[in-house]
Amino acid sequence: MEGRPSPLTFEESQEGWIAGQTIAFMRDCAEASRPFIAHASLPRPHQCTAPSEPFWSMYEGMDLTLPPNADESLEEKAPHLKQMAAHARTGNWALFEPKTFEAARLRKLRGYLGAVSQVDHAVGLMLDFLREGGLAENTIVVYAADHGDYACEHGIMEKAPGICHDAITRVPFIWWAPGRLAAGHVAPEIVESVDVSATLCALADLPALETSDGKDLSPLLRGEHAEMHRVGVTEFAWSKSIRKGNFRLVYYTPDYFPDEYPNGFGELYDLDADPWEMTNLFFDPAYAEVVHDLRKEMLDWLVTTTRPVTVHAGARPPTRRAQCAISTG
Structure with a gap:
């Protein structure tokens, strides 16, 4: 769980390699005038939280603020969450000095933030390619995640133990399609990951998958208001x-x-x-x-x-x- 700098350069990292391969794939398709769908699965900020430079040093010396629930009483929480928090507080997972829980969790948080910035940089490279290659006006980009991370909330350092809280279940869900969607619009409605396929099919004028439980979110993406899911x-x-x-x-x-x-x-x-x-x-x-x-x-x-x-x-x-x-x- 420890936060630390990676010995790999960005180009050697998972994010750098995946971004490079995705760009190469999109370039090949563009040169052949072939439509494409690319799924770039960036593993972090999943463990390990060891970002490359300059992303680790980006937060060096910064006075990081812990979330308000970092040291809350867990009296009313589930037994397995109490167990996870108690294990984290032992600090026996710390690899570097000072090997205290307080110091180690700040290193963990620093590594988490650095990993997020590294992912952000990789996404930026792919978006830059679309813009510079003249593909942005005809491409839909979806940025999402399968789960979040406690990142010190409730005294927990990772994604476990499960789906109890907003830190895990409320994830980024950003849609980008210049000229086609309402730029900067934030929709308050409840949406789900299963809505991705139904919405992409609608935006691409394709029939929805018969096996999908998802909803077409395109009205929300255009800035309209509509109830998609009751729950x-x-x-x-x-x-x-x-x-x-x-x-x-x-x-x-x-x-x-x-x-x-x-x-x-x-x-x-x-x-x-x-x-x-x-x-x-x-x-x-x-x-x-x-x-x-x-x-x-x-x-x-x-x-x-x-x-x-x-x-x-x-x-x-x-x-x-x-x-x-x-x-x-």
Whole structure:
């Protein structure tokens, strides 16, 4: 987890190599007058947080500000999150002096910020190529991520443990198409990653994929207002999170914490009043109706969604022999 400078130059890094390969691919397609779709998957700021120069030194000596919930009490949080935070606080993962938790987490945050800047530079190179090559007016660019990073929030240093909070589930979702979309518009509506394919198909005048649960976001991208999803859902194998209005509910199956919470555990946050998710309202009787409503919404989503992940902790696929028995009756 330690933040540190990489011995690799930017050109030798994952970001530099991926940007170079993507640009070469787009150049080949442009020279052949061939339409293209390019998926440039930049792994960081996923671990490890070891940016190349000048991105590590970019934050040297800077007075980095920790998020307001970096040292919060975790009394109302899930047991596995408490365990992760307790492990981080031991500081036994620190590689460099001073080997204290306080110093190590600032190095981690510095490495995280440097990695973000390195990714930003790589994206900039690809956008520069589109502009300089005369391709910008006929190209749609989507910048998104599969998940976020705690980056010191709630005392956690990485993406684990799961999908409990905005730090993980609220990700960048930027669309760029000069002359076709409303520049600088920020849409407040709930959208999801599954909307990418449906929206790209609509913008390219192609039929939507039959298997997609996504919505066409093009009205939002043009600056209009329209409800796309009544709720936003993020799912993991053993927990699911739902966002509706200003509330987020996270629910864990009863067998995930059978000793501590035999009736199941959950988290509920009012993101208007508590944007840093420091007060869990799940067990507050005053919010019982909100919990009930959001759990109903989650069940409705499970029933109507094409491919929900319904397995839970400890679930295992059947053995080959069992699969044969199932297939043969």
